[in-house]
Amino acid sequence: MGRTPCCSKEGLNRGAWSATEDKILSDYIKLHGEGRWRNLPKRAGLKRCGKSCRLRWLNYLRPDIKRGNISNEEEELIIRLHRLLGNRWSLIAGRLPGRTDNEIKNYWNTNLGKKVKGQSIRIAYGKHLQKAPDDKPSVEAAPTKIGSHVIRTKALRCTKLFIAPSPPQPKAEISNQDAIKETAKLRDSSTLEAMELESLQAPLWTTREDGSSNSLMDFDVGDLNVSDLLNTDFLQLYCDNPLHDQDNATGGDGNNDKLSQRSNQPIMFNEAMLEDWMVGDCVQPNIASDLQSLTSFLNSEEDWLKQ
DNA sequence: AACAGTCGCAACCGCAACTTC
DNA sequence: AGAAGTTGCGGTTGCGACTGT
Secondary structure, X not given: XXXXXXXXXXXXXXXXXXXXXXXXXXXXXXXXXXXXXXOHHHHHOOOOOHHHHHHHHHHHHOOOOOOOOOOHHHHHHHHHHHHHHOOOHHHHHHOOOOOOHHHHHHHHHHHHHHHHHHHHHHHHHOOOOOOOOOOOHHHHOOHHHOOOOOOOOOOOOOOEEEEOOOOOOOOOOOOHHHHHHHHHHOOOHHHHHHOOOHHHHOOOOOEOOOOOEOOOOEEEOOOOOHHHOOOHHHHHHHHOOOOOOHXXXXXXXXXXXXXXXXXXXXXXXXXXXXXXXXXXXXXOOXXXXXXXXHHHHHHXXXXXXXX
């Protein structure tokens, strides 16, 4: 027995939404809140599929949607996020307050895609060419991949975080207490209060007798308020970073499968990444709504990737 | 003015992840 | 554990607006 479709298509409206339908939908959601999309149309008295209602609300009716043209700053951010994340529009949109994934996707497909593609070709062909070759499919295959660090992942839930397999450098060494304080900054205050402090008393760095380092800290991050800093997708980003996973260095698709297979695997950070996040300016509350912070964060990430 | 081609955006579709039972 | 139901995502399509001839 297959699953039932999300809605019966018989007798339902399709296509553009009328002002009346918009009003009914937003009134209903204001009253009852989002969610339960499947039953929403019936309850609200709309002849629409639940999916269609959800889409209309998320992409158009939500009160926090930002209208108007995409600014240069936003555009630059989209390009850089796309370089890091690929076509993960919802994640990219998550860093651009008020913008929807659909809007960014459309904007990319109609504007930025061509622009970035053109730039990539010029870079790939270097100074020897006075102009980029015609924009033909045969051209785009290999050259446009040069310099790309796109990590293809699926959003997964992050439940464990392991920090740093590499030994601490004397210069960069952080005391346990400092590390604890810094780690605490990664959590919002409310979560911090609820945190079991004992778990933070454990040594941050553990060193074997032969001098090699062991995993340093293993704590549940289920309650980590990642949206205030970096969300788990960024953790996954590193999890799938080609520099840390030679499998991925060969490129190509199939990373989704790999990620699925290791969805319960701990995510490995190295010291530099942790330090960047701890010490850098990017570690501050509400980063998601602060384009400048995000830009500076991306700068540091790109530098790190180039190393 | 009429037509064809192009562009941009909203909406749809299929799939997979996630949740519930 | 697994089937059924729900939600969210990304690719694609349809259509109106715009532009050039």
